[in-house]
Amino acid sequence: MDLSLRLLQALDAVAAEGSMTRAARTLNLTQQAVSGQIRQLERVVGTPLVERRPTGIELTAAGEVVLKQGATLLSSAQAMVTEARLAASGRPDPLRIAFKAQSTAHFMPAVEAALRAEAPDLEIRPIASHTLPEELDALVAGRADAAFLWLPIGDDPRFTVHPLLPEDRWVALPPGHPLESRTSLRIADLAGVPVIGPRDGMPAAVVDFWFIDPRPDGSRAVFGPQASTPEECLHLVAAGHGCWIAPASTVTYFAHPRLTWLPLVDAEPNVLALIWPRHAANPMLHLLLEQTRRTLTPLPTATTGERGMNTV
DSSP states (O other): OOOOHHHHHHHHHHHHHSSHHHHHHHHTSOHHHHHHHHHHHHHHHTSOOEEEETTEEEEOHHHHHHHHHHHHHHHHHHHHHHHHHHHHHSSOOOEEEEEOHHHHTTTHHHHHHHHHHHOTTOOEEEEEOSSHHHHHHHHHTTSOSEEEEEEOOOSOTTEEEEEEEEEOEEEEEOTTOTTTTOSOBOGGGGTTOOBOOOOTTSOHHHHHHHHTOSOTTSOOOOBOOOOSSHHHHHHHHHTTSOBEEEEHHHHHHOOOTTOEEEEBTTSOOEEEEEEEETTOOOTTHHHHHHHHHHHOOOOOGGGTSSSOEEOO
């Protein structure tokens, strides 16, 4: 049986993304290459594994079986390679992970515990950061091997990107704001409300996404004062300078005695990803990705419900 692990990786990506095009981006291949790999895998198995529907690509019953069993093969193969490299080199190099505390606190400690169980000699070095430029610079400069960060990062071919978890967006409002009595918000409700956050040094596409600019009706966002850290954003909101649009995980991590948090129900969700340089050499990166996907759990329901969270 001519069964390549590359074919199983292609099916895994297609199943996760629901699209040949998005799977191709995840695998850093062309759409044609991914489609060819799926057809080749179907020839090996002898039956269709995917089917195209209006909502996207879905697996057939046979495809679900191959996906499940293939995940075991991929995991075993990666474990084999990791163990062989450790046997050859002795103690592994430290795994340096850049992260934002507010976006990883609900899962990163469990990921580290899973990594230590799998590779007891592995030293994990967390590197805290506040902004996207800080994280990308740490990767490019070689200070970090991988980073947990929010997409998008702009059109940057230097990195391999693995989307992990979508999160709803929430809005922090200052005390006494006319919208604070609402239970949820829509983008149109923020017309004329200044939006606080970092902009300098950020790719235009990233600024447009975080500030929702332009708005669905074609109007432009109002830019409030800039802030580099979450603490600065929260201070500026509390002082009445505008609102801050942030992922749901931020709501649970940063309590503030004066702010109201409300879900932004019609905004495109944030997506947390694990990325590393395209030509990264640390053999533990794929183990990090595997254990993260196994360990990652949805946010507590208290931060993703329909009612606003008033911290007064």
